[in-house]
């Protein structure tokens with residue numbers, strides 16, 4: 354599996370994945386539309402590699418996908434392209450349905466046509482990894498964990514669009530025999546994440562002495578995983594996962610939003626002490642509609658079947674992440690400025 358199409362490779366997880374794959378010896382074709390969430394600068398250190406190619410295309414554009422499959426002749430697809438921000442999906446859901454549902458359908462169809470043309474040996478080893486989220490499972494109460502058999506119960510337009518695409522992907526395996534695997538992962542953090550998501554938003558706002566908005570009572574629980582652990586999990590699933598199966602990926606790392614923000618403030622007090630104490634910037638704001646209370650992943654299947662384990666603890670991973678944003682203002686400052694211009698407010 355050396356020739357891999359990655360969709361959404363200019364986004365947060367996709368960029369970390371492309372870098373990991375190319376460094377590991379694979380050839381990658383990154384298909385990305387370059388929405389607001391994309392940043393080709395995240396791929397600077399592999400952009401010149403002979404093993405890396407980029408095609409600017411919309412995954413809804415079936416003809417562009419057909420050309421990409423014919424030219425690149427992949428052994429596998431890792432599908433990450435999506436509209437991914439829950440708050441944006443509440444304000445305007447159309448792009449989420451278009452890219453996450455209609456786009457996934459177009460990609461599945463292009464992959465199916467390609468798979469049918471492969472010689473038998475390559476057809477058997479071909480894989481289509483559909484990358485999804487634990488948000489498809491809805492909200493947990495105080496107890497329990499999401500397993501691969503937890504029924505889907507999405508709350509937001511984003512989660513509903515991802516749930517729809519998960520169903521499509523698995524149906525293409527059952528109906529057409531396309532070797533699809535689905536992964537459902539918990540909340541990622543780490544380098545190259547757009548500064549509208551919780552952790553980078555808190556870091557860059559704290560640096561600018563801007564308010565740190567926390568939804569509701571701050572007691573919503575998320576299960577956090579460092580993006581590099583997720584990327585290693587995706588590669589493990591692609592190489593060893595069973596076609597037709599789902600794998601939950603999570604690092605057994607539950608934190609309330611308040612705990613996350615307090616930890617970031619403490620790290621900022623130590624690493625960028627100018628504005629200390631940064632906790633004075635915390636503001637509780639009106640809760641997000643349909644805000645899920647708690648997510649928590651049971652990763653037993655990927656651990657026991659594929660031997661995957663996270664390498665990063667939340668404390669070590671978060672400190673590295675704060676340091677990365679402090680050291681890479683040139684990466685995030687233009688994104689933040691562009692988002693401000695577009696929305697007339699801080700992202």
Ligand SMILES: NC(=O)c1ccc[n+]([C@@H]2O[C@H](COP(=O)([O-])OP(=O)(O)OC[C@H]3O[C@@H](n4cnc5c(N)ncnc54)[C@H](O)[C@@H]3O)[C@@H](O)[C@H]2O)c1
Pocket residue numbers: 360361362363364365366367384385386387388389390391392410411412413432433434435436437438452456484485486487515537538539540541542547
């Ligand atoms: N970020 C998380 O915590 C998390 C957790 C679990 C699963 N996921 C899933 O992982 C995937 C990647 O998430 P992310 O956080 O890196 O997202 P992101 O928003 O940072 O990046 C998405 C990328 O997809 C591209 N894209 C969007 N629409 C496209 C289209 N129509 N055609 C081609 N490219 C398009 C964008 O330009 C961007 O580069 C998504 O499918 C998401 O649902 C994310």
